Amino acid sequence: MDIGEGEMQSATFPFPKYPERAIEILWKDPGTKTAPEAADIFGRKSRWHAVHGITLGTSAHELERLNDRPFRWTFKNDGTDMAQELISWRGGSLEKAFPGDGRVILELEMTL
Numbered sequence: 001m002d003i004g005e006g007e008m009q010s011a012t013f014p015f016p017k018y019p020e021r022a023i024e025i026l027w028k029d030p031g032t033k034t035a036p037e038a039a040d041i042f043g044r045k046s047r048w049h050a051v052h053g054i055t056l057g058t059s060a061h062e063l064e065r066l067n068d069r070p071f072r073w074t075f076k077n078d079g080t081d082m083a084q085e086l087i088s089w090r091g092g093s094l095e096k097a098f099p100g101d102g103r104v105i106l107e108l109e110m111t112l
Helices: 060-067 093-097
Strands: 002-004 024-027 036-040 072-076 084-088
Touching: 060 093
Parallel strands: none
Antiparallel strands: 024 036, 072 084
């Protein structure tokens, strides 16, 4: 799969015929496939979830409720096409749930 900047990496897609079970797994060592580096889910709905039931479609309002306080997100761009969105849980419950490299990626959708 394409991991950006024209780089390709071997990935595993265990349930390709079942959209709600679809997940892609990138490996730290693609040759042995023994240590997952990342697992990504996509689409509108998924059976996969993180702690507290966080999954596709979880709203920002629900994340703040689970965090027991508002969180803050900022957008950083170092001048390249590799911009980052950074979330600060501001000492809330989810800060403990997503330590180190654990992360939630928010994709905002406009509703009318």
